[in-house]
Amino acid sequence: MYFDYLNVLVFAGVGLVFTFANLILASIIRPKRKSDVGLETYECGEETIGDAWIKFDIRYYTVALVYVIFAVEIAFLFPWALVLKEVIAGTGAAAGSGIGAFIIVEGFLFIAILLLGLAYVWAKGDLDWVLHWDAPEYQPPTKHPRVTLPSIAELEAEDEADAEADGEDGPDGDEEAA
Amino acid sequence: MNAYIEQMGLIAPELVLTALSLFVLTWDLLKKGRNSDHIGYATLVGLAVTGWLLLQQWGMLGDKGTQTAFGMVTIDRFGTFFKLFTVGSMAVVTLFVMLDKNERKHGIGEYYFLLIGASIGAFFMVSTNNLLLLMLGLELLSLASYSLAGFHKGSKRSAEAALKYIVFGGLSAGVMLYGISLLYGLTGTLDLGLMGHAPEGSGAVSLATQFDASPIPVAIAVVLVLAGFAYKVSVVPFHFWTPDVYEGAPTPVTTFLAVGSKAAGFAALLRFVGALFLTDGVDASIVAYGDRIGFLLAILAAITMTLGNLSALRQGSLKRMLAYSSIAHAGYVLMGAASMTSEGFAAAMFYLAAYYCMNLGAFGFLIYFEGVTGKDDIDSLKGMGWRHPVVAWSMVVFLVALTGLPPTVGFYGKLILFYAAIDAGLAWLVIIAAINSVISLFYYFRVAKSMFLTEPVPQVPMRQHGLAGILCVLAVVTVLAGLGAFKDPLRGWADEGPASLEIYATDAGSR
Numbered sequence: 001m002y003f004d005y006l007n008v009l010v011f012a013g014v015g016l017v018f019t020f021a022n023l024i025l026a027s028i029i030r031p032k033r034k035s036d037v038g039l040e041t042y043e044c045g046e047e048t049i050g051d052a053w054i055k056f057d058i059r060y061y062t063v064a065l066v067y068v069i070f071a072v073e074i075a076f077l078f079p080w081a082l083v084l085k086e087v088i089a090g091t092g093a094a095a096g097s098g099i100g101a102f103i104i105v106e107g108f109l110f111i112a113i114l115l116l117g118l119a120y121v122w123a124k125g126d127l128d129w130v131l132h133w134d135a136p137e138y139q140p141p142t143k144h145p146r147v148t149l150p151s152i153a154e155l156e157a158e159d160e161a162d163a164e165a166d167g168e169d170g171p172d173g174d175e176e177a178a
Numbered sequence: 179m180n181a182y183i184e185q186m187g188l189i190a191p192e193l194v195l196t197a198l199s200l201f202v203l204t205w206d207l208l209k210k211g212r213n214s215d216h217i218g219y220a221t222l223v224g225l226a227v228t229g230w231l232l233l234q235q236w237g238m239l240g241d242k243g244t245q246t247a248f249g250m251v252t253i254d255r256f257g258t259f260f261k262l263f264t265v266g267s268m269a270v271v272t273l274f275v276m277l278d279k280n281e282r283k284h285g286i287g288e289y290y291f292l293l294i295g296a297s298i299g300a301f302f303m304v305s306t307n308n309l310l311l312l313m314l315g316l317e318l319l320s321l322a323s324y325s326l327a328g329f330h331k332g333s334k335r336s337a338e339a340a341l342k343y344i345v346f347g348g349l350s351a352g353v354m355l356y357g358i359s360l361l362y363g364l365t366g367t368l369d370l371g372l373m374g375h376a377p378e379g380s381g382a383v384s385l386a387t388q389f390d391a392s393p394i395p396v397a398i399a400v401v402l403v404l405a406g407f408a409y410k411v412s413v414v415p416f417h418f419w420t421p422d423v424y425e426g427a428p429t430p431v432t433t434f435l436a437v438g439s440k441a442a443g444f445a446a447l448l449r450f451v452g453a454l455f456l457t458d459g460v461d462a463s464i465v466a467y468g469d470r471i472g473f474l475l476a477i478l479a480a481i482t483m484t485l486g487n488l489s490a491l492r493q494g495s496l497k498r499m500l501a502y503s504s505i506a507h508a509g510y511v512l513m514g515a516a517s518m519t520s521e522g523f524a525a526a527m528f529y530l531a532a533y534y535c536m537n538l539g540a541f542g543f544l545i546y547f548e549g550v551t552g553k554d555d556i557d558s559l560k561g562m563g564w565r566h567p568v569v570a571w572s573m574v575v576f577l578v579a580l581t582g583l584p585p586t587v588g589f590y591g592k593l594i595l596f597y598a599a600i601d602a603g604l605a606w607l608v609i610i611a612a613i614n615s616v617i618s619l620f621y622y623f624r625v626a627k628s629m630f631l632t633e634p635v636p637q638v639p640m641r642q643h644g645l646a647g648i649l650c651v652l653a654v655v656t657v658l659a660g661l662g663a664f665k666d667p668l669r670g671w672a673d674e675g676p677a678s679l680e681i682y683a684t685d686a687g688s689r
Contacts, residue, residue, distance in 0.1 A: 004392075102183055113200065116200060119207065120203060123207050
């Protein structure tokens with residue numbers, strides 16, 4: 001009763017044997033000469049720098065989504081075109097049903113809806129690599145005041161100035177003025 | 179002009195919704211997002227037209243459904259029942275979006291577009307016997323829901339909700355597709371009717387034949403598909419996404435997820451189970467297996483309602499409490515499916531109709547309350563009953579209905595669910611459900627207590643007359659639908675559903 005699925009098992013088994021048999025065979029017969037160059041990831045090209053697990057810009061995904069619109073369009077238009085050809089030629093299952101015009105209208109309706117999607121993306125500014133739609137105006141970064149330690153000579157000068165002020169107005173003079 | 183084109187009239191409501199979605203999107207683009215309320219009004223008009231067409235369709239349809247689009251779409255009263263309630267709840271959700279004080283007034287045209295897109299998905303999901311179109315409808319509904327859950331782009335919790343939803347959703351869609359592919363491999367068809375009963379020359383093998391040959395692949399396939407539905411309606415153990423998504427999503431979206439999306443999932447589940455195990459002409463072996471699936475659903479129902487209610491007890495946030503309460507209610511509705519009788523299915527449909535009214539109301543109250551205080555925890559409700567009496571008393575009605583007390587529609591819905599389950603020999607499940615109702619009384623009335631029996635917290639009173647009016651209407655409907663004059667027609671409509679699925683009526687206790 002479960003014998004029907006034996007071919008799946010056989011298929012998996014042949015796949016495993018084929019893979020590992022080749023690897024083992026290759027490891028037996030290939031020459032073994034170890035060198036630093038041979039252990040590198042690539043024989044040619046650039047050395048990789050850093051990790052591939054980084055944040056990608058969201059705009060790559062937007063472009064990928066827009067691509068999907070057209071991929072779907074193509075995928076659905078091929079069978080549509082084939083059926084339309086059959087109807088016009090008067091062959092096939094739908095021959096003589098008189099729905100040629102209906103098929104054409106439906107196909108173009110489909111394209112129109114997809115084009116609306118493209119127009120939406122365009123109008124929202126997602127086709128521009130540099131976004132401008134809702135981007136706030138550029139404002140220079142607010143700089144924190146640079147902290148520079150005063151020299152000893154400056155500190156001494158300040159102390160002298162304070163002492164002079166205390167002598168003239170008293171300790172609370174400045175605060176009352178403020 | 180032509181048979182194909184004449185049949186397009188049967189899917190006129192869906193066509194109207196599609197045209198509406200395109201219109202809304204184009205208008206929003208042309209207006210560059212200014213004054214989105216106008217788009218909300220346009221949506222309401224379109225939904226009204228759709229609802230009118232559906233009512234016409236209900237009248238035209240006989241006891242049996244018809245098929246169109248080469249058998250892909252099945253139009254019957256079962257589907258139209260759910261479509262009518264989807265349109266109704268969608269109109270209320272649209273009003274909620276327009277009246278939500280925490281929502282912007284401009285640049286939210288996509289909100290309505292996505293809501294309409296989700297309802298198109300729900301429409302096709304509830305009106306097909308073909309697993310391919312069912313999956314497409316489910317995905318359309320889900321994709322729109324994912325974007326809606328993350329609609330508040332700046333909010334971290336909204337983004338978290340969307341991400342959790344899409345990860346869980348993608349996983350469960352994969353599981354379900356695997357089940358569907360197994361079913362297709364076993365039977366050679368995607369049509370549920372042919373799976374239940376394959377006549378000579380149809381080129382398909384009925385599921386019963388395959389079950390007799392080897393039961394395990396059939397069992398795996400059916401359970402995998404059921405797992406996909408269980409995720410959509412948030413049945414334990416596929417409920418983990420529910421509280422976080424409901425809490426993080428904008429509240430009108432939560433309303434839609436808890437009401438429209440869940441009911442569509444249940445409709446598809448009932449149709450799937452009904453077509454495979456309960457329709458006329460399916461073989462005895464698969465009917466016997468269907469009873470075991472029913473028992474599985476009964477166990478899931480018991481776990482779901484218990485876990486949902488016990489978790490709801492401890493929630494401080496009203497939104498999270500309602501999320502767990504919606505899990506518990508999924509358990510109650512599942513009782514109807516678990517009965518595996520036409521009475522059980524009709525009871526589930528009636529209870530879902532009741533659930534539409536009372537949950538729309540409860541979430542509407544949440545939107546009102548968030549508009550007043552900007553918070554969603556139960557402690558901030560203090561004194562709402564004295565400051566906003568109309569809204570608070572409406573909420574009390576919804577709470578009474580959610581608990582399942584007379585004289586509301588919630589009571590009557592639970593009553594016929596319990597009857598159907600007892601007739602199907604599930605008395606133990608009814609006892610668990612009754613205990614659960616008592617548990618739920620505690621946390622529902624904690625809200626009422628907070629509103630009326632505690633000292634008011636000083637807060638700025640803010641009137642939202644529109645929202646208060648909607649809540650009043652919903653409260654009146656919730657009470658009236660439980661009374662004879664309105665309850666009996668609703669019961670009649672719900673009874674039409676299983677009949678149009680051609681589920682054979684069984685004598686109670688014979689199976």
